Amino acid sequence: MDINDAVFVYQMKNRNELRWHGRTHSHNDREFEIHYFLGGDGEFINGKTSYTISPGALFVSTPHTVHTIHAHAQDPVTYYAILVRLDNDEETLSLMLSQQEKHSPFHIGTNYRFFFEEVKEKGLSSSLHRRQSACHQMCSLLYLLEEGAEGLGNDNESRHLERALRIMQKNVMGTLTLGELSNELHLTESYFIRLFSRRMRQTPMKYYMKLKIEAASALLTCTELSVKEIAAKLGFSSEFHFSKQFKLKTGMAPTYYRRNYLQMLGSDTLEKQ
Incomplete structure (x- = not known):
């Protein structure tokens, strides 16, 4: 796994910002995007299904799945988005993420701000070891969700x-x-x-x-x-x-x-x- 991109969007409410983050788009082969919403009023459209955004909701989008965020400026949306790319030999993880898209959203609560911030900082680091650490953290969370856990325990x-x-x-x-x-x-x-x-x-x-x-x-x-x-x-x-x-x-x-x-x-x- 590699982290291709990681962003934090704080209360998007300006017209151009709403247009950019609300654009309809999809990703390439073996690219999966994880959205974690902290708050705000709007809808997350993943494929043909529209979901009301709720605080602490996590969504998985698979390759070529068209998705977009419709946010309302009156109660602006705050979220993290992590774009990962899987290697060809990570077929088991690819199948698991494809199944998790069908079971999205996962309601993990709003106490994972630091988790996603740390993944973002490490994932965009110039250090190979820190980037690998971020990938392991994301994998750990995804596997725990597969087991029915509500996320990682916080020390x-x-x-x-x-x-x-x-x-x-x-x-x-x-x-x-x-x-x-x-x-x-x-x-x-x-x-x-x-x-x-x-x-x-x-x-x-x-x-x-x-x-x-x-x-x-x-x-x-x-x-x-x-x-x-x-x-x-x-x-x-x-x-x-x-x-x-x-x-x-x-x-x-x-x-x-x-x-x-x-x-x-x-x-x-x-x-x-």
């Missing part, structure tokens, strides 16, 4: 990190200090930093900034808000601070990022005409 450390991710994701549009986060978790700052850094390979506040930059990217490409308005919306102290952090993380200034995206979008539109 104390994972529960702390699950809550931390939930708090940070909830506060993307705003401000959150390390002290506030540690207090809410009832952990000392030093212990929380060590725990988070060991499991996520980055400090909590670097991850929190990464979430903000990801949200900023969506706002730049899917809205007409000015850079100053986006900076304020995301809780940055100034437009300068926001621009500096954005360029540090993406390599581009916010205005250039928006202009470059719109040029690419325009070229893509012309190619399809």
Whole structure:
């Protein structure tokens, strides 16, 4: 198994974002996609069947199965999507996933945010060992679902990190200090930093900034808000601070990022005409 792609979509609600993530599409031979919904109002259409999205629902889509998400902006959808590709000799796993598509959705609850975030981070890593670790984690969950289990058991450390991710994701549009986060978790700052850094390979506040930059990217490409308005919306102290952090993380200034995206979008539109 290889992880070809992994994404986290936080409360998609802008028109362009809804259009992109709601596009009707399918995947190639031996490619399976796992969707894990954390919340929101809408429908997941897999093949010829439409399902109401419910928090904690997990779906499997098999190769060439056309699927799409119809999300409502009033209660935006948050989800993880993991695209895996199986090797030719993994026929048993391929047959199991094909059967699991028929039994979807699996209701595993909303406490697997950290599990999927860790799979995403590892699966997109440049380290072969970390990517293999992510694949083993996904396989473990899928086999447990096959046995009728409701998911993986969480240890104390994972529960702390699950809550931390939930708090940070909830506060993307705003401000959150390390002290506030540690207090809410009832952990000392030093212990929380060590725990988070060991499991996520980055400090909590670097991850929190990464979430903000990801949200900023969506706002730049899917809205007409000015850079100053986006900076304020995301809780940055100034437009300068926001621009500096954005360029540090993406390599581009916010205005250039928006202009470059719109040029690419325009070229893509012309190619399809």
